[in-house]
Amino acid sequence: MSQQSNTMNRTETPMFQSYEQVEQAVMAVVEEKIINGRFLKTLRDGGFSSAQICEFALQYSYYSRNFPRVLGAAVAAVEPLDRWWVPLVDNMWDEAGRGNPKGYHSKMYRTFLESTAPGVAISDEHVPDYPVGEATKKAVESFLSFLRSASTLEAMAAVGLGSELFAGLVMGEIGQGLRHPNYNREQRLNVSFWMAHADTHEPRHYQLCKDVLLDFHSEQDLQAIYRAGVIIASSEARFYDELYDEMMAK
Ligand SMILES: [Fe+2]
Ligand SMILES: [Fe+2]
16 A cells, blocks of 8 residues: 655654554644644734734635645545545535535635624625735645645545644634634624534544544555655644734734
Protein backbone atom coordinates (compact mmCIF):
# COMPACT_ATOMS: atom_id res chain seq x y z
CA MET A 1 0.00 0.00 0.00
CA SER A 2 2.79 2.36 0.84
CA GLN A 3 4.24 4.59 -1.85
CA GLN A 4 7.02 5.91 0.32
CA SER A 5 10.18 6.57 -1.63
CA ASN A 6 13.39 4.91 -0.53
CA THR A 7 15.23 8.15 -0.76
CA MET A 8 13.28 9.72 2.08
CA ASN A 9 15.44 11.09 4.82
CA ARG A 10 14.54 8.94 7.81
CA THR A 11 15.60 11.58 10.30
CA GLU A 12 12.81 13.89 9.09
CA THR A 13 9.95 12.09 10.77
CA PRO A 14 9.77 10.20 14.06
CA MET A 15 9.59 6.40 14.06
CA PHE A 16 6.17 5.02 14.81
CA GLN A 17 5.15 1.71 16.29
CA SER A 18 1.42 2.34 16.32
CA TYR A 19 -1.32 4.42 14.78
CA GLU A 20 -1.92 5.97 18.17
CA GLN A 21 1.61 7.39 18.19
CA VAL A 22 0.99 8.95 14.78
CA GLU A 23 -2.20 10.55 16.09
CA GLN A 24 -0.34 11.96 19.10
CA ALA A 25 2.47 13.33 16.94
CA VAL A 26 0.03 15.16 14.64
CA MET A 27 -1.90 16.48 17.66
CA ALA A 28 1.33 17.87 19.12
CA VAL A 29 1.83 19.91 15.94
CA VAL A 30 -1.81 21.09 16.08
CA GLU A 31 -1.43 22.14 19.73
CA GLU A 32 1.71 24.09 19.00
CA LYS A 33 0.79 25.69 15.70
CA ILE A 34 -2.99 26.11 15.86
CA ILE A 35 -4.27 25.93 19.44
CA ASN A 36 -1.36 28.01 20.75
CA GLY A 37 -0.99 30.03 17.55
CA ARG A 38 -1.58 33.77 17.54
CA PHE A 39 -4.96 33.61 15.80
CA LEU A 40 -6.66 31.42 18.41
CA LYS A 41 -4.81 33.08 21.30
CA THR A 42 -6.03 36.53 20.26
CA LEU A 43 -9.53 35.23 19.57
CA ARG A 44 -9.77 33.65 23.05
CA ASP A 45 -8.46 36.84 24.69
CA GLY A 46 -11.16 38.92 23.01
CA GLY A 47 -8.41 40.86 21.25
CA PHE A 48 -9.96 41.31 17.81
CA SER A 49 -12.08 44.31 16.81
CA SER A 50 -15.50 43.75 15.29
CA ALA A 51 -14.10 44.67 11.85
CA GLN A 52 -11.47 41.97 12.28
CA ILE A 53 -14.03 39.35 13.32
CA CYS A 54 -16.11 40.38 10.31
CA GLU A 55 -13.08 39.80 8.07
CA PHE A 56 -12.60 36.35 9.59
CA ALA A 57 -16.24 35.40 8.96
CA LEU A 58 -16.09 36.58 5.34
CA GLN A 59 -12.85 34.75 4.60
CA TYR A 60 -13.75 31.51 6.35
CA SER A 61 -16.93 31.43 4.26
CA TYR A 62 -14.78 30.61 1.22
CA TYR A 63 -12.78 28.02 3.14
CA SER A 64 -15.96 26.38 4.38
CA ARG A 65 -17.80 26.28 1.06
CA ASN A 66 -14.76 24.75 -0.61
CA PHE A 67 -14.63 21.80 1.78
CA PRO A 68 -16.92 19.62 -0.38
CA ARG A 69 -14.42 20.14 -3.24
CA VAL A 70 -11.64 18.91 -0.96
CA LEU A 71 -13.63 15.78 -0.18
CA GLY A 72 -14.39 15.31 -3.88
CA ALA A 73 -10.68 15.60 -4.66
CA ALA A 74 -10.00 12.94 -2.02
CA VAL A 75 -12.60 10.66 -3.63
CA ALA A 76 -10.81 11.17 -6.95
CA ALA A 77 -7.47 10.26 -5.35
CA VAL A 78 -8.43 6.96 -3.72
CA GLU A 79 -8.80 3.53 -5.28
CA PRO A 80 -12.30 2.84 -6.61
CA LEU A 81 -13.13 0.52 -3.75
CA ASP A 82 -16.10 1.01 -1.43
CA ARG A 83 -14.03 1.01 1.74
CA TRP A 84 -12.16 4.11 0.54
CA TRP A 85 -14.71 6.31 -1.17
CA VAL A 86 -17.85 5.55 0.87
CA PRO A 87 -16.53 7.13 4.13
CA LEU A 88 -15.51 10.24 2.18
CA VAL A 89 -18.89 10.54 0.50
CA ASP A 90 -20.59 9.95 3.86
CA ASN A 91 -18.62 12.94 5.17
CA MET A 92 -19.53 14.99 2.09
CA TRP A 93 -23.21 14.11 2.52
CA ASP A 94 -23.12 15.85 5.91
CA GLU A 95 -22.12 19.05 4.08
CA ALA A 96 -25.40 18.61 2.19
CA GLY A 97 -27.40 18.22 5.37
CA ARG A 98 -27.76 14.54 4.45
CA GLY A 99 -30.13 15.57 1.70
CA ASN A 100 -32.16 18.12 3.62
CA PRO A 101 -31.68 21.59 2.08
CA LYS A 102 -32.42 23.17 5.48
CA GLY A 103 -29.31 21.45 6.81
CA TYR A 104 -26.87 22.51 4.08
CA HIS A 105 -23.69 23.62 5.81
CA SER A 106 -23.51 26.65 3.53
CA LYS A 107 -26.83 27.67 5.06
CA MET A 108 -25.63 26.99 8.60
CA TYR A 109 -22.59 29.10 7.89
CA ARG A 110 -24.83 31.88 6.63
CA THR A 111 -26.40 32.25 10.10
CA PHE A 112 -22.94 32.96 11.50
CA LEU A 113 -22.08 35.30 8.64
CA GLU A 114 -25.30 37.30 8.96
CA SER A 115 -24.73 37.87 12.66
CA THR A 116 -21.06 38.81 12.16
CA ALA A 117 -21.05 40.81 8.92
CA PRO A 118 -24.54 42.35 8.86
CA GLY A 119 -23.53 45.05 6.37
CA VAL A 120 -22.42 42.66 3.63
CA ALA A 121 -24.84 41.40 0.95
CA ILE A 122 -25.12 37.60 0.72
CA SER A 123 -26.39 35.86 -2.43
CA ASP A 124 -29.23 33.32 -2.50
CA GLU A 125 -26.51 30.69 -2.69
CA HIS A 126 -24.97 31.98 0.55
CA VAL A 127 -21.93 33.67 -0.99
CA PRO A 128 -20.99 37.06 0.49
CA ASP A 129 -20.34 39.92 -1.93
CA TYR A 130 -16.76 40.34 -0.77
CA PRO A 131 -13.27 39.63 -2.20
CA VAL A 132 -11.54 36.41 -1.15
CA GLY A 133 -8.13 37.02 0.40
CA GLU A 134 -4.81 35.38 -0.39
CA ALA A 135 -4.53 33.34 2.82
CA THR A 136 -7.85 31.63 2.20
CA LYS A 137 -7.24 31.01 -1.49
CA LYS A 138 -3.85 29.54 -0.71
CA ALA A 139 -5.20 27.22 1.99
CA VAL A 140 -7.85 25.75 -0.31
CA GLU A 141 -5.45 25.46 -3.23
CA SER A 142 -2.76 23.73 -1.20
CA PHE A 143 -5.21 21.06 0.06
CA LEU A 144 -6.52 20.45 -3.47
CA SER A 145 -3.05 20.36 -4.97
CA PHE A 146 -1.83 17.85 -2.37
CA LEU A 147 -4.75 15.59 -3.24
CA ARG A 148 -4.06 15.83 -6.97
CA SER A 149 -0.91 13.77 -6.57
CA ALA A 150 -1.71 11.83 -3.38
CA SER A 151 -1.78 8.03 -3.10
CA THR A 152 -4.89 6.36 -1.72
CA LEU A 153 -3.43 6.15 1.76
CA GLU A 154 -2.11 9.72 1.67
CA ALA A 155 -5.51 11.09 0.58
CA MET A 156 -7.32 9.34 3.42
CA ALA A 157 -4.64 10.43 5.92
CA ALA A 158 -4.82 14.02 4.67
CA VAL A 159 -8.57 14.21 5.29
CA GLY A 160 -8.45 12.15 8.50
CA LEU A 161 -5.30 13.22 10.33
CA GLY A 162 -4.73 16.48 8.46
CA SER A 163 -8.21 17.81 9.10
CA GLU A 164 -10.94 15.76 10.81
CA LEU A 165 -8.74 14.63 13.74
CA PHE A 166 -8.67 18.14 15.18
CA ALA A 167 -11.55 19.88 13.35
CA GLY A 168 -13.88 19.39 16.32
CA LEU A 169 -11.32 20.78 18.76
CA VAL A 170 -10.40 23.78 16.61
CA MET A 171 -13.99 24.62 15.62
CA GLY A 172 -15.03 24.35 19.27
CA GLU A 173 -12.21 26.73 20.22
CA ILE A 174 -13.34 29.17 17.53
CA GLY A 175 -17.00 28.96 18.60
CA GLN A 176 -16.06 29.37 22.25
CA GLY A 177 -13.68 32.23 21.43
CA LEU A 178 -16.42 34.02 19.50
CA ARG A 179 -18.56 33.98 22.65
CA HIS A 180 -16.15 36.39 24.33
CA PRO A 181 -18.14 39.42 25.63
CA ASN A 182 -15.99 41.78 23.53
CA TYR A 183 -17.48 40.31 20.35
CA ASN A 184 -21.07 40.27 21.56
CA ARG A 185 -21.69 43.82 22.70
CA GLU A 186 -23.50 45.29 19.71
CA GLN A 187 -25.18 42.06 18.74
CA ARG A 188 -24.94 38.43 19.68
CA LEU A 189 -22.91 36.31 17.29
CA ASN A 190 -24.62 33.12 16.16
CA VAL A 191 -22.03 30.41 16.79
CA SER A 192 -24.24 27.38 16.21
CA PHE A 193 -22.34 26.49 12.99
CA TRP A 194 -19.16 26.12 15.05
CA MET A 195 -20.71 24.24 17.93
CA ALA A 196 -22.59 21.75 15.73
CA HIS A 197 -19.30 20.84 14.07
CA ALA A 198 -17.40 20.61 17.34
CA ASP A 199 -19.96 18.48 19.16
CA THR A 200 -21.33 16.06 16.60
CA HIS A 201 -20.00 16.21 13.05
CA GLU A 202 -16.24 16.16 13.42
CA PRO A 203 -15.77 13.26 15.83
CA ARG A 204 -17.81 11.08 13.47
CA HIS A 205 -15.94 12.29 10.37
CA TYR A 206 -12.65 11.42 11.97
CA GLN A 207 -13.87 7.97 12.95
CA LEU A 208 -14.90 7.27 9.34
CA CYS A 209 -11.31 7.88 8.18
CA LYS A 210 -9.69 6.22 11.17
CA ASP A 211 -11.60 2.97 10.63
CA VAL A 212 -9.83 2.59 7.27
CA LEU A 213 -6.44 3.91 8.35
CA LEU A 214 -6.25 1.44 11.24
CA ASP A 215 -5.68 -1.38 8.75
CA PHE A 216 -2.20 -0.04 7.97
CA HIS A 217 0.46 -1.03 10.48
CA SER A 218 3.83 -1.14 8.76
CA GLU A 219 6.39 1.44 9.71
CA GLN A 220 6.40 2.73 6.14
CA ASP A 221 2.64 3.14 6.08
CA LEU A 222 2.59 4.85 9.48
CA GLN A 223 5.22 7.29 8.21
CA ALA A 224 3.21 7.97 5.05
CA ILE A 225 0.08 8.58 7.17
CA TYR A 226 1.99 10.91 9.47
CA ARG A 227 3.55 12.92 6.65
CA ALA A 228 0.26 13.48 4.84
CA GLY A 229 -1.41 14.44 8.14
CA VAL A 230 1.28 16.85 9.19
CA ILE A 231 1.57 18.52 5.77
CA ILE A 232 -2.15 19.30 5.69
CA ALA A 233 -2.39 20.22 9.39
CA SER A 234 0.54 22.62 8.91
CA SER A 235 -1.18 24.12 5.90
CA GLU A 236 -4.25 24.81 8.03
CA ALA A 237 -2.00 26.34 10.71
CA ARG A 238 -0.47 28.60 8.05
CA PHE A 239 -3.99 29.58 6.98
CA TYR A 240 -4.89 30.88 10.47
CA ASP A 241 -1.53 32.58 10.79
CA GLU A 242 -1.77 34.41 7.47
CA LEU A 243 -5.42 35.19 8.05
CA TYR A 244 -4.37 36.79 11.34
CA ASP A 245 -2.17 39.25 9.40
CA GLU A 246 -4.99 40.03 6.98
CA MET A 247 -7.40 40.57 9.89
CA MET A 248 -4.96 42.86 11.70
CA ALA A 249 -4.75 45.02 8.57
CA LYS A 250 -8.49 45.78 8.88
FE1 LIG B 1 -19.38 21.36 7.60
FE1 LIG C 1 -15.70 17.18 9.22
